[in-house]
Amino acid sequence: MSIDLNSPCILFRKDSEDHLRQIIHWLEPYTLPDNAEEETPTYLATSYMQDASEVYESGELIDEMNVAPSVDLNKDFTQLRLLETVEKFNDLYFFYSQTYFGIPMWNQGMVVEVRQKPLEIRRSISSVDHNKISIPTPNPEALDNYSNITVSELESLLNVSEPNTAIINSSDNLCIYQYRSEKRIAGDLPEGFLPEGYDRETLPDVSSDIVDGNYYIVRQVYFSLGLHWRCFIEITTGSILYLEIFCACATGQVMKLDPKSQGATLLTPPLNVGTTPSTNPSNPALNQFRSNETLHRLDPPDPSGNQHLRGQYARVIDPVLDVNDPMLATPYPANALVPAATPPTEVSPFDFNYNVRTENFGAVNCYYQVDRFLDFIVSLGIQLKPTAQDPTAMLPNTPLPIRVDHRAFESSQNTPIGGGCVGNIGNTLALGIAFAKITLSTPPSPPLDEYYSAATSYQIMLHELSHVLLLDHLHTPGFTGFSHSFGDSLAAILNDINSVYAPPSTSSDRFVTFPWEDTNSGQQGKYNRRHDRDTQMSNGWYWGGGQDTGSISYNSEQLLSTTLFKAYRALGGDDTNPLRREFAARMICAVILKTVRYYAATSSYVFFVSSPPDAGSFCADLRYRDTYFVANELPIQVDGVRMGTSHKAITWAFEKLAAFNLPSPTPPNPPAPPTYDIYIDDGRNGEYNYITNFWNTTEIFNRHQNDGQTNQTHQNPSPNTTNYLFVRVKNRGQLNADNILVNGYRCTPGGGMVWPQDWILLNSNPVSGGSGLTLGNSRIVGPITWTPPTGQNHVCLLFTVEALGDVPHTWYPIPNTVIPDWHLVPSDNNIAQRNLNLLAGYLGSIDVAQAADASGFLVRNPYEDPIGVDLEIHLPQLLRNNGWSLSFDTSNHIDLEGFDREGVPVKITLSGGHSFTREDIQNTDDRDIVITMISEKGIIGGLTYRIDPDLRS
The missing domain is CATH 1.10.390 (Neutral Protease; domain 2)
Known part of the structure; x- marks a missing residue:
């Protein structure tokens, strides 16, 4: 079956030249055709490549798609060939490399992700170059050029001044590479840091025969020079077209949050260029921003009773204990990252307590910050390493503990260096993270308290750890x-x-x-x-x-x-x-x-x-x-x-x-919305600026007669008789909203509700809102007929709307999980809630007081843990000016057991004020009594009672 990009079940991306670059089969996966001869991932991937060839413009490229790449100078055209199938978790990734002369192109082609159980495809991407590509046919002997490159030859091409400092790790393979001058030098080498004295900015210019944007056959050479590198050498001119360094830049006192974020507004950040030692904050000034934290997951003390900064998730590199560690061992003949200092140890009671401006403080922060982030990942339910029960993992390849060097680089304030993620020989995973020691005074021999470690910054640590994660999965930082x-x-x-x-x-x-x-x-x-x-x-x-x-x-x-x-x-x-x-x-x-x-x-x-x-x-x-x-x-x-x-x-x-x-070149005004986006307005016009009062929509309304298409004035529910619910839906998507469906739900008035337990469906089948709703327009959908329960002239209402290509969060049913209203409603414009009741005000204060006194609600707990809830009251100015007060038959603070679904009932009393008239109500727009339920974890819900001067008691 062909791929229909007009399907609302598909997400797709095209580039600026209108070439398709990504398909996500979001709501409907691609599966085997009915006439499939095999039920295998390879057969499915092959069928997909054929069916997707029209939209991906790849029909002329796939004749030999399941043939491995191999050099053939007669094939002076591009093809897609199966470079590799990678198994990861439950998925198989089919990498079809674009080739020329049968030689794979660098990071170009198509990737198809096949899920094995169930057998289906959900995602594919393309980086195919659709332009006309022409590469001169080389002399066959030239294909062997630089396959046995020597150290001296490589150092000459690189312009290395110190001879015999490089080690060649591999020079076996060719690829096709598109030369881009602005991308010729890659990798985040810290400024001013020269591994083995080599300055990559002295790399010789490419030959005049090399044209920016053209493709060339290159020899891939992997080598070590202080750190690990790779370069691409054009086989006929010897020009280096690409050069990359594989670097991307107990209890203990630590810097859990930087001083400025803690409020240190009068202290000058010590890494600011131009800051002088006399204006640098002192240890007493900085120490107050430390916090004493437990250092978790440490290894046991050594036989002498010394506790090292080495544990399950993090290891601060020691130049003696780790002499054979991959981060320090050969092929590093004079490793640029050999630690300049031994990390501290402590004996019982193992208190790693140091001044901020010391190397030891940096070492403790190295351990704490890495351990802290990996523990954060685990706390989200994401494993670090795969298991038989769950093969998914965040760091399936990176060795644990992560190695950290607390002062690999040395710098001054005028050339600030933060840190770097150090890759292995093939740049397929991280060896560790290296941090800088910033000297706060003029060398040589600054005093020991004139240092500031970049490792104290959790922000820098997180940046470098992101490189570790990317290296593990993408083999690039x-x-x-x-x-x-x-x-x-x-x-x-x-x-x-x-x-x-x-x-x-x-x-x-x-x-x-x-x-x-x-x-x-x-x-x-x-x-x-x-x-x-x-x-x-x-x-x-x-x-x-x-x-x-x-x-x-x-x-x-x-x-x-x-x-x-x-x-x-x-x-x-x-x-x-x-x-x-x-x-x-x-x-x-x-x-x-x-x-x-x-x-x-x-x-x-x-x-x-x-x-x-x-x-x-x-x-x-x-x-x-x-x-x-x-x-x-x-x-x-x-x-x-x-x-x-x-x-x-x-x-x-x-x-x-x-x-x-x-x-x-100019910003769009306004930016384009998603392709499909139907919504119920809660006052944000379908957008997602944060709100805490999420229950006040007036787009849901109740009628006592089936007249909502012509009269949208809300009427409080009339118990024990048929009522009619309607909702106004709007479209802000680029395309028409089709097959619009609406569902309505009710629950006892209150707050702290969760989906789906607390909500009762009002309609046995979704109510159709038709099709063809255009961008910027709205439509009334309904009615949903219902009978309010006895004694409830106020209920909480929740509506959902869906259309082709846009469904609500409630559309994904997952057993034994819940979504609290305080998150469900404001994070989805397909869902709206009305906890807004009308209080009669036709006779003025008499009506208002009687209507309020007849009202009540439940306070529930949406959390698994016990919580306390404070009931916060907002009265409109009219009531406050006339001395009215609102009280409850319970305390304003309510304690609830974990996940209490029965809740605590609360009755309202409005009392003690001077009388006011219907005309007084009409003369003000401030008519809402708002009760907000606030737990220690945030607002969990609320109710609004709007005084209506036209509503009789």
Whole structure:
């Protein structure tokens, strides 16, 4: 069967030249055709490549797609050939490399992901070059050039000044490589750091015969020179077209959060360029920002009783104990990263307590920060290593513990070096992380307290650990193409939770990604990075804009951190409660990490990965991984809330930075919304800016007669008789909303409800809203006929709407999981809730008091843990001015057992005030009595009672 890109069950991405680059079979997988001759992954992948050839424009390339690449100079044209099949978890990744002369092209072709149980395809990507490619046929003997390259030959080509310092690890393989001058030198070597004295900026120019953008046959040479490297040598001219270094940059006192984020506004960050020793903060000034934390998972003390900073997740490298460790051993004849200092040890009571401006403090932070993040991953329900029960894992290949060197580099304030992720010989996994010691005074021989360790920064550590994760899955420390990494996003999100600049603060300092590192230098590409670039779209800060420079600088990384931080804010990061911010951070990070965990790369001689080609594709991957679960994979739950509920806020965040527009020199106004997006308005016009009052929609309304298409005035439910519910739905998607379906639910009025336990379906079949709803228009859908229970003239109502290509969170039923209303409703514009009841006000205060006194509600606990709930009251100005007060028949504070579904009933009394009239009510727009239920973890719900001057008692 052919692939229909018009299907609402498919997510797809095209590039600026209208070539298809990604398909995600989101709501409907691709499966074997009815006439399949085999039920095997290979047969399915082959069928898919044939059926997808029209939309991927690959029909002329697939004749020999299941033949392995091999040199054939007669094939002077491009083909797709099966380079490798990689098994990862329950998936098989079929890597079809684009070839010329039968030689694989570097990271070009198609990848098809086949899930084995059930046998289906959910994702495919293409990096095929559709342009006309012409490579001169070489002399056959030239194919052997540089296959036995010597050290002296290599050093001459590289312009290495010190002879015999390189070690050649491999020179066996050819590939086809497209030369790009701006990408010729790759890898994040810290500025000013010269491994073995080699300065890669002295690399000789390429031959004048080399044309930027053309393809060439190159010899891949892997070598060691202080660190591990690779280079591509053009076989006829000997020009180096590509050069990459495999580096991306007990109890104990630690820096859990940087001083500035803790409120150190009067201290000058010590990494600021130009800061003098006299203005550097002293140890007494800095020490107050340390915290005493337990160092978890340490190995037992040695036989002499010395506790080392070595444990299950982290190991601070010791030049004596680790002399044979891969991070230090050959092929490092004079390893640039041999630790310059031995990490500290302590005897009982094992108190690693040091001043901030010391190497020892840096060593303790190295251990603590790595252990802290890996423990965070485990706390999300993501394993570090695969097991027989669950083959998925975050670090399936990287050896644990992660090696950390607390002072591998040495620098000064004028050449600040943070750290680097060090790759192995093939750059297929991380050997460890190396950090810098910044000298705060002028060498030589500065005093021991004139140091500041980059390892004290959790932000820098998170950035480097993102490289470790990417290396494990993609065999490269960064995303290939659209962003340097996702490390800045982790740094921004996880360090916002307890920052003094988080809400209720409105300071713009909240959006400084590295607030304690180099913030005043003004130098792009170091630590002067921000995650509010959406405020500068006119200056090119948007996806496809002038600042979207891909993986060759940190600009696109800032766009990614801006985007994901915006999604974090929408999911609760903008709450004033740090526990709600922590929930949002954990949820968004779970989606990011799960997505990265499913990327794959070839292990063969040509680099080829399944990572996304652009920001819109990464958004689609996040959306897919958030919602898709398989039989042997338990859904990740954060604080008892399952995944599958974040992708809409994530999609909106990418939308706001123009990820769904074609590249443009000017920012689109407004940016293009998703293809399909039907919604019920809760006051945000279908968008996802954070709100805490999520129960006030007026787009759901009840009528006593079936007249909702002509009269949208809400009437309180009339018990024991037929009522009619209607809802207004709107479309903000690029395409028409078709096959619109609506469901309605009710529950006893209150707060702390969870889906699905507390909600009763009102309609046996979804109510149709028809098709053809165009962008920007709305439609009344209904009625849903129902009979309110006896004694309830106020109920809580919840409606969902779906259309082709856009379904609500409730569409993904997963047994034994729940979603609390406080997260379900504001994170999905397909869902709206009405806990808004009308109080009669026709006779003024007499009616209002009687109606309020007849009202009551339940307080439930949506959490597994016991909680306390405070009932916060807001009275409109009219009632306050006339001396009225609202009270409950219970305390304003209610304690609840874990996951209490029966709840505590509360009755309302409105009393003690002066009378007011109907006309007084009509003369004000402030008519809402709002009761908000606030737990120590954040708002869990509420009710609104709106005084209606036209409603009789």
